[in-house]
Amino acid sequence: MPAADLNIALIGFGTVGTGVAQILTHQAEHLTCQAGRQLNLRQIVVRNPTRYRERVPDGVRLSDSIDSVLDDDEIDLVVQLIGGTEPALDYVRRFLAAGKDIVTANKALICQHGDELFRTASKAGRTICFEAAIAGGIPVIGTLTTALTANRIEAIEGILNGTSNFILTHILNDQISYSAALQQAQQLGYAEADPTLDVDGTDAAQKLAILTQLAFSTTVSTDEIVRHGIENLELRDLQAAFSMGYKVKLLAVSRLHEGRLELSVQPTLISRSRTLSQIDGADNIVAITGDAAGRLRLAGAGAGQLPTASAVIADIVDIATGRAALTFQALMRSKNRTPVTVLPPDELCRRYYIRCTVDDRPHVLADFTDILGRHQISISSLHQDETCESDPKSRTACLVIMTHRTTEGRLRAAEADLAQLDCVRGSWLRMPVAE
Amino acid sequence: MPAADLNIALIGFGTVGTGVAQILTHQAEHLTCQAGRQLNLRQIVVRNPTRYRERVPDGVRLSDSIDSVLDDDEIDLVVQLIGGTEPALDYVRRFLAAGKDIVTANKALICQHGDELFRTASKAGRTICFEAAIAGGIPVIGTLTTALTANRIEAIEGILNGTSNFILTHILNDQISYSAALQQAQQLGYAEADPTLDVDGTDAAQKLAILTQLAFSTTVSTDEIVRHGIENLELRDLQAAFSMGYKVKLLAVSRLHEGRLELSVQPTLISRSRTLSQIDGADNIVAITGDAAGRLRLAGAGAGQLPTASAVIADIVDIATGRAALTFQALMRSKNRTPVTVLPPDELCRRYYIRCTVDDRPHVLADFTDILGRHQISISSLHQDETCESDPKSRTACLVIMTHRTTEGRLRAAEADLAQLDCVRGSWLRMPVAE
Numbered sequence: 001m002p003a004a005d006l007n008i009a010l011i012g013f014g015t016v017g018t019g020v021a022q023i024l025t026h027q028a029e030h031l032t033c034q035a036g037r038q039l040n041l042r043q044i045v046v047r048n049p050t051r052y053r054e055r056v057p058d059g060v061r062l063s064d065s066i067d068s069v070l071d072d073d074e075i076d077l078v079v080q081l082i083g084g085t086e087p088a089l090d091y092v093r094r095f096l097a098a099g100k101d102i103v104t105a106n107k108a109l110i111c112q113h114g115d116e117l118f119r120t121a122s123k124a125g126r127t128i129c130f131e132a133a134i135a136g137g138i139p140v141i142g143t144l145t146t147a148l149t150a151n152r153i154e155a156i157e158g159i160l161n162g163t164s165n166f167i168l169t170h171i172l173n174d175q176i177s178y179s180a181a182l183q184q185a186q187q188l189g190y191a192e193a194d195p196t197l198d199v200d201g202t203d204a205a206q207k208l209a210i211l212t213q214l215a216f217s218t219t220v221s222t223d224e225i226v227r228h229g230i231e232n233l234e235l236r237d238l239q240a241a242f243s244m245g246y247k248v249k250l251l252a253v254s255r256l257h258e259g260r261l262e263l264s265v266q267p268t269l270i271s272r273s274r275t276l277s278q279i280d281g282a283d284n285i286v287a288i289t290g291d292a293a294g295r296l297r298l299a300g301a302g303a304g305q306l307p308t309a310s311a312v313i314a315d316i317v318d319i320a321t322g323r324a325a326l327t328f329q330a331l332m333r334s335k336n337r338t339p340v341t342v343l344p345p346d347e348l349c350r351r352y353y354i355r356c357t358v359d360d361r362p363h364v365l366a367d368f369t370d371i372l373g374r375h376q377i378s379i380s381s382l383h384q385d386e387t388c389e390s391d392p393k394s395r396t397a398c399l400v401i402m403t404h405r406t407t408e409g410r411l412r413a414a415e416a417d418l419a420q421l422d423c424v425r426g427s428w429l430r431m432p433v434a435e
Numbered sequence: 436m437p438a439a440d441l442n443i444a445l446i447g448f449g450t451v452g453t454g455v456a457q458i459l460t461h462q463a464e465h466l467t468c469q470a471g472r473q474l475n476l477r478q479i480v481v482r483n484p485t486r487y488r489e490r491v492p493d494g495v496r497l498s499d500s501i502d503s504v505l506d507d508d509e510i511d512l513v514v515q516l517i518g519g520t521e522p523a524l525d526y527v528r529r530f531l532a533a534g535k536d537i538v539t540a541n542k543a544l545i546c547q548h549g550d551e552l553f554r555t556a557s558k559a560g561r562t563i564c565f566e567a568a569i570a571g572g573i574p575v576i577g578t579l580t581t582a583l584t585a586n587r588i589e590a591i592e593g594i595l596n597g598t599s600n601f602i603l604t605h606i607l608n609d610q611i612s613y614s615a616a617l618q619q620a621q622q623l624g625y626a627e628a629d630p631t632l633d634v635d636g637t638d639a640a641q642k643l644a645i646l647t648q649l650a651f652s653t654t655v656s657t658d659e660i661v662r663h664g665i666e667n668l669e670l671r672d673l674q675a676a677f678s679m680g681y682k683v684k685l686l687a688v689s690r691l692h693e694g695r696l697e698l699s700v701q702p703t704l705i706s707r708s709r710t711l712s713q714i715d716g717a718d719n720i721v722a723i724t725g726d727a728a729g730r731l732r733l734a735g736a737g738a739g740q741l742p743t744a745s746a747v748i749a750d751i752v753d754i755a756t757g758r759a760a761l762t763f764q765a766l767m768r769s770k771n772r773t774p775v776t777v778l779p780p781d782e783l784c785r786r787y788y789i790r791c792t793v794d795d796r797p798h799v800l801a802d803f804t805d806i807l808g809r810h811q812i813s814i815s816s817l818h819q820d821e822t823c824e825s826d827p828k829s830r831t832a833c834l835v836i837m838t839h840r841t842t843e844g845r846l847r848a849a850e851a852d853l854a855q856l857d858c859v860r861g862s863w864l865r866m867p868v869a870e
Contacts (some may be wrong), residue, residue, distance in 0.1 A: 023585050023727060034584040099537045132581075135727035146581075146758065147574030148750030149568075150458050151467040269553030275713055276733065292458060292745035295571035296735040298730065299710065310727035313585030314860060324582065326756045334468045 003264075004036040006320045009100075010044045011091060012081035016105055016132070017044070019309030020079060023055045024316075029312070035320035043069055066091055070098045074201030077319055079312060080104040089113050092128075096120050101324075103315040105132035105308055105413070111206040111222065120331060127328040130314035134207045135160060135284040137307030138300045139314070143146040143288065144214045148245065151290025153215040155255035157434070160207040162282035162302040163198035164230050164247040164250045164415035166190045168267075169280040172238040173246070178231065190282050201250060208265060209254040214331070215254065215288070216261065218340040226264035226345045232429055233267055237355055240400045241269050241342050241431075246353075247277040251434060260343040269353050269433040275299070276434070327421050349379065351433040353402055354411075358394040360425040367421055370397070375414035378404040396425055402433075438472040439630060441755045444504040444535075445479045446526060447516035451540055451567070452479070452742030455514060459751075460492045465750070467616040469754035478504055479625060480554040500524055505533045507542050512754055514792040522549050527563075531555050536759075538750040540567035540691050540743055546641040546657065547650070562763040564750035569642045570719040572742030573735045575751070578723065579649045581763050586725025588650040590690035590838050592869070595642040595700075597717035597737040598633035599685040603626045603702075605714040607673040607682070613666065625717050635664035636685060636700040641702060643687040649766070650689065650695065650723070661699035661780045667864055668702055672790055675818065675835045676704050676866075680729060681788075682712040687867060695778040704868040710734070711828040711869070783842030786815065786868040788837055789846075795830040802856055803834070810849035831860055836869075 006026070024031065043061045045068070046052050056062045057361040067073050078095045080102055082088050087121035090346040092102055102121065105108065109117075110130045121128045131141045135158070144153070159165050160422070162209050163185060182199070197203045205225045212220050229283045230250055232336050239250050251268035254261060270277040275297055283293045284302025289295045301307035316325035358364050365384075372379060380402040411430065418424050443459070445452050459466065459476045463546045467473050478496045480503070481487050491497045504510050513530045515537055518522050523544045527537055539545065544552075546566045550684040556563045570593070579588070588627065594600050598620060607615040619633070620626035632638045647655050665685055665824035676683050681762070686703035689696060705712040710732050714720040719737025724730045736802045742751050753759035802817075807814060846865065853859050 018729075023796075027585065028820060030587070032586070034765055036768060046869055089584070097621050124712065137725075137731060139578055139731075140581050141579070147577050147749050148745070149467070149752040150745045152462070152465070273713075276709060278625055278713060279712055280710075290745065292454075292741040294575075294736040294739070294742050294746070296572060296733070298731070300731040304729070307729050308729040310583070310585045310725065313727070317584040318581065321756045321761045323761050326758050326761075330469055330471060330756060333471060337468070416742065433513065 005038040005040050006035065006316075007040050007074050008027060008079060008316065009075045009076050010079045010081065011066065013046045013055070013071070013082065015305045016308045016312065017081045018055060019305040020081070020298045020312050021057055023309055023313050031272065031317065035317045037320055039320060042075060042214050044070065045069060054435070059223075060156040060202060060262055070094060073101060076238065077101045077103065077316065078107060079316065080108070083108065083111050085112055091119065092427055093119055096124050096126050096240065099124065099126065101126050101319050101383040102128045103312055103319065104128070104130050105312060107133040107203070107206045107210060111116065111209050114210065115219065116337070121328070122332045127319060127325045129319060129324050131217055131315050132311035134210060134310050135286055136300070136302045136304060137310045138286060138302065139311070140211065140286045140298055141214065141355075142314070143296070143298060144211070145331055148288065148293055148296070148368055149291050151292045152288055152299055153288060155253070155254070156208070156211050156215055158208070158252045158286040159249050159276065159279050159284055160252045160286070160302070161198055161250055163191045164204075164280065165284070166282045167199065168230060168233070168238065168248060168250065169364060171233070171235055172242060175235060177235055184193060199231050201224050201227040204250060204252045204265045208254055208263070211286070212254040212261070216340055217334045217337045220261070220263060220342070224263055224342045226266065226384070228266035229269050232427065236398070238427060240355070241353060242272070244402065245272055246270060246380070246433070247272055248431065249277060249279070251276070260341045262343045262348060264345070266307050267431045269431055271434070274434070292363070301419045309391070346412065347408060348408045349405055350408075351403055351405055351435060352411060353400070353431045353433060354402050355398065355424045355429045357396050357398055357427060358399040360424065361423070364423040368418065371417045371421070372414055375417070377406045377414055380404045440473040440475050441470065441511050441751070442475050442477045442509050443514060443751065444477060444510045444588055445514045445516065446501065446504070447525055448479050448481045448490070449516065449837060450740045451743045451747065452516045453728055453745050454491060454740040455516070456492055456495070456702045456715060458580055458744055460646065466752065468646060472754045472755055475749060476753060477510060480504060489759070491513055500709070500867050501529065505529060510535060510750065512536045512538065514751065515541060517541070518543065520544050520547055525860050527552055528555065531561050533561050534559065534561065536561050536754050537563045538567075538747055538754065539563070539565050540747060541775050542568040542638070542641045542645060542826055546644050549645065552687050556763070557767045558832055560753060562616045562760045563598045564759050564763070566750050567746035569645060571735070571737045571739060572745045573733050573737065574720060574746070575646065575717055576649065577749070578731070579646070580766055583723065583725050583731070585632065586727045589724060590688070590724040591643070591650055591721065592690070592711065593643070593646070593687045593721040594684050594714050594719055594722070595639040595687045595737070596685055598626045598630060598718070599639075602634065603665060603668070603673065603683060603685065604666070606670050607677060608741050610670060613668055622633070628841055636667055638660040639685060639687045639700045639814075643689055643698070646721070647689040647696070647698065651691070651775055652772045655696070655777070659698055659777045660813045661701060663701035663779065665702050667862065668793060671712065671833065673862060675790070676788060677707070679816070679837065680707055681705060683866065684712060684714070686711070692778055699780070701848065702866045704866055706869070708870075730863045744834045781842060781847065783843045784840055785870060786838055786840055787846060788835070788865045788866045790833065792860045792862060793834055794860065795832040799858040802858060803853065806856070807849055810839045810845045810852070812845055812849055815839045830849050
């Protein structure tokens with residue numbers, strides 16, 4: 001006897017929702033074969049139905065209220081594609097209570113309320129899938145929850161935000177400023193009108209928190225993640241890094257150091273010979289190190305209509321076959337098994353890139369390097385740009401320093417002392433070097 | 436009620452088998468949590484038990500015959516780790532008949548007899564898993580069969596043989612000959628005493644055939660795959676390619692061209708700016724292009740004890756949870772749905788690298804390029820090395836030619852004509868440039 005059809009409702013019908021509807025419609029036969037049953041898109045819920053009427057496939061009910069989904073006992077699965085936590089949280093709670101499985105691309109929801117929603121779903125015998133919430137079409141959740149089950153995860157490193165990666169790529173390739181690259185990203189649809197959450201690292205930190213919870217069977221909040229954005233980067237930083245053999249990427253890192261977890265999202269110098277540095281444009285990459293599998297790298301389209309829809313549909317098919325329920329049960333068995341301590345950032349030991357502006361007058365470099373030396377920070381290389389300022393009094397110099405390995409704590413203490421020097425002017429930038 | 440234990444027998448106890456036993460023993464608690472039931476290694480079958488006695492974990496029965504497994508109704512799952520098709524084929528047939536599920540790392544078996552074994556297993560309600568057969572710890576089978584279900588696959592490209600990739604990497608990096616690099620690989624355990632199947636492309640072709648069958652729901656035999664090995668490559672080829680901006684990799688390609696499938700394993704020039712070219716040493720990479728997900732790249736350890744054992748254990752856990760059975764049923768539903776025509780190699784249109792040795796005397800280059808021109812092959816660049824031979828009569832020159840786009844058919848016709856010229860001496864090498 002063939003399995004009953006799986007009836008689906010879509011909440012939100014923007015870019016990704018349209019892609020999901022398109023694949024469900026155009027690949028119906030292929031998907032039936034994959035899922036072992038027919039996947040029927042039955043309802044779409046949007047705030048303003050009149051705006052969407054023309055794009056809705058034939059036979060799909062369009063409404064402006066989730067009540068029509070809650071009241072329809074034939075809907076098995078809700079694809080929740082609206083962003084932010086409100087009203088998404090309320091909606092998902094109600095869908096779970098009404099006995100629906102959930103597929104979502106909402107990373108903020110999973111990051112902030114995943115624990116509660118997973119417990120609720122588990123008690124109700126329902127399943128929540130969220131492959132599309134992280135790195136678009138790259139199957140990183142599936143890899144962590146099924147392919148690497150034999151492994152103790154040691155580290156996750158990733159370029160998880162396509163917008164900032166696009167901006168960093170174009171600053172360097174087109175030799176333009178941060179703001180020009182941001183404008184370009186906005187014009188091409190890679191950045192939103194308000195790009196804050198992308199460029200300040202919040203988006204990547206939410207994704208890193210979710211991955212960390214899965215990989216290390218623990219609980220972390222985004223507050224525990226050291227976070228620096230790309231807003232203060234200048235073309236000259238990316239050029240200086242490049243000339244020394246590095247590219248700068250907004251790198252998310254979750255790594256065990258003798259039982260304690262390093263957690264950070266920050267612009268990082270990565271050797272140009274490493275795969276991570278070669279992921280350009282809006283692409284994403286996730287590198288997962290397991291004690292058995294070694295270092296696995298997954299790269300691809302981290303966002304976009306069809307890549308994200310591809311992840312959503314994979315989750316739908318997984319729910320249709322019954323695989324997702326089994327994986328979700330395993331996830332619930334292993335959740336929060338391991339309390340993990342976060343490594344205080346001051347203890348992290350790495351090389352650093354420092355760029356700062358100082359007065360261009362005698363003894364400045366001596367004062368400057370004296371302070372670094374007193375904090376046991378050893379200089380690996382130092383470059384001072386020529387300045388074209390004609391008035392000697394207002395002449396400044398830009399120093400670019402690469403340190404040998406030192407702790408973040410020492411560096412912060414040195415920075416506090418350096419700030420007391422009246423020769424140090426304006427902007428100060430520090431980035432770690434990936435090891 | 437907790438699920439019953441899953442009882443396992445290992446057939447073969449070499450490098451990978453030892454790794455599997457080690458993870459099952461040392462990570463028992465972690466795996467029970469992942470699998471939702473206890474995974475018990477109950478039996479190991481080897482040809483010569485006395486050799487292995489010391490390495491066998493406590494409580495595991497060691498024997499020299501599969502009869503002890505066939506006779507033991509409590510064994511649910513057989514991990515088949517012996518290579519080659521005989522006696523592996525006979526063994527697997529008998530295990531399936533006895534109602535056991537199968538996990539194997541044997542690519543030759545799956546490539547040559549997968550169709551028969553899958554049908555037998557399906558009829559018996561059993562499951563066959565083979566993630567470990569391709570690219571070690573890289574979850575390429577799982578990605579194709581679960582993560583990309585929404586996609587029509589358009590292309591698979593991969594570096595699937597770690598031995599040849601190790602050799603190519605060391606020829607270039609250490610500036611040594613092919614045979615010196617092969618010797619190094621053998622000393623370090625990356626190549627077998629008889630490396631033929633690795634360096635002539637057979638191993639990669641078997642893996643490509645399996646991936647192609649999964650990705651395109653079709654049947655292909657390795658005979659349909661254009662196959663050239665790396666045995667005729669010289670240091671100067673890799674150097675010449677590098678100086679023009681390329682690295683040479685043994686690239687496996689399965690790509691749809693308007694409904695017809697390009698199938699090849701051959702040394703290929705890949706731009707140094709592409710991720711594929713940056714996979715060095717024994718690592719593997721698989722790039723899968725789907726119509727929705729775009730181009731997904733998976734890279735990691737393509738072989739080795741623990742990475743391969745990681746893939747085997749992931750399959751065991753998948754069988755223990757029940758996921759594997761669901762995935763296998765989907766695989767059987769979609770199998771052989773699409774008859775695909777193989778694209779005749781002569782029609783493939785690409786740029787080519789040609790290296791050949793000619794007499795170093797007047798009019799040779801004119802004769803040579805005249806033939807290329809008559810076959811409509813346009814030269815993009817040509818380099819002639821100086822020779823250090825003192826006797827003018829035996830002086831030869833090495834020509835390295837990059838062509839503009841042309842078909843393989845034209846090139847083969849030109850080669851036949853060139854072979855008639857008495858100025859053309861000895862070795863001739865042709866490699867395509869990846870697009």
